[in-house]
Amino acid sequence: MGRSKIREKEHAQILYVNERLTKKEVASRVGVTQKTIGGWAEKGNWDNLRKSLLVTKENQLSMLYDQLEWLNTHIAIRKVIYDVPSSLLKPVMIEDENGDKIPKVPDIDTTQFPVKIGNVATVKEADTISKITASIKKLEDETSIADIVQVAREFIKYIQPLDFGVSKKVIKYFDMFINDKIS
Template sequence: MAVRKQVERDFAKILFVNENISQKEIASRLKVTEKTVGKWIKEDNWESLKVSMLVTKDNQLTSLYKQLETLNNEITNRPIVYDIPTFLLKPIKLKDSHGDEYLEFPKINPKDYPIKIGNVATSKDADIISKITSSIKKLETETNIGETVEVAKQLIQFIRSQDVSFANQLTKYCDGFITQKMKK
């Protein structure tokens, strides 16, 4: 019995936080009292969870795509640094025809040396790119319970505009499906 109550409570939380459904409707749908729903809201601080829902899947995807774009732009626009030996970067003492000493840097062509940092991803860059793209793929392909609730909600709203009676019946089936899915 305790598992069933926890499933009801979790489902109520999704309805309250994600779907902004009233306490009264949640109580009616789950066949519990409004007082029980109110108690859950207060105990688990669901009001603050509503605020944190600003971090939605779409917002996360947008942020990850921006990070990936920024990293790729930084790599593309990064100045090329050649791996010139440090002794060639120091001036050397020379004497002119009068015997006076002066300092002069050796004449070098940087392109004669290998690229130290260039317009290609370093192993660190590649690791970050891999992690970002992996996160994007995961967010784009996985379906969580919140998304299932959202699809069910949109379907019910569409059907409600055409057939209220059937929408009410479908709501019961969707609630049952979501409850079963949450048990797994």
């Protein structure tokens, strides 16, 4: 398959999968037959790809923000554990009012000791927070072909009621722009 056919196929896939156009509409936009689009769609599992768009960038971001919120909340509300030496926590024998010896754990103000586990992220939690934050930044910063197609679709929807003729020209230019980005 030649380079231009590969670009046509990739552009057609984006239009079919992301824009959810019919095979007939895709064929018209890309400039190939509907039969060609049908063959590409079958071989490339485009219908399954359409379904996989349920895992969109927005959904991924939402899940990452939820994970980050859960982790930060978990850290903030967990019980603080102080690093009290175990020798101070051993019971000592004392006499009760009857003179009997009984074991008693000494009263100790644990807050006077260093924090063992507190409301600060552990190394492992800090690493997880860092990775989630990096993933969020990457998703928010990158512009994929799908994002470009989405913006193009919204822009064309905006232009169509204002000037249908111009919208047809804009579609042509966006198609050329997307083909250029793919190559």
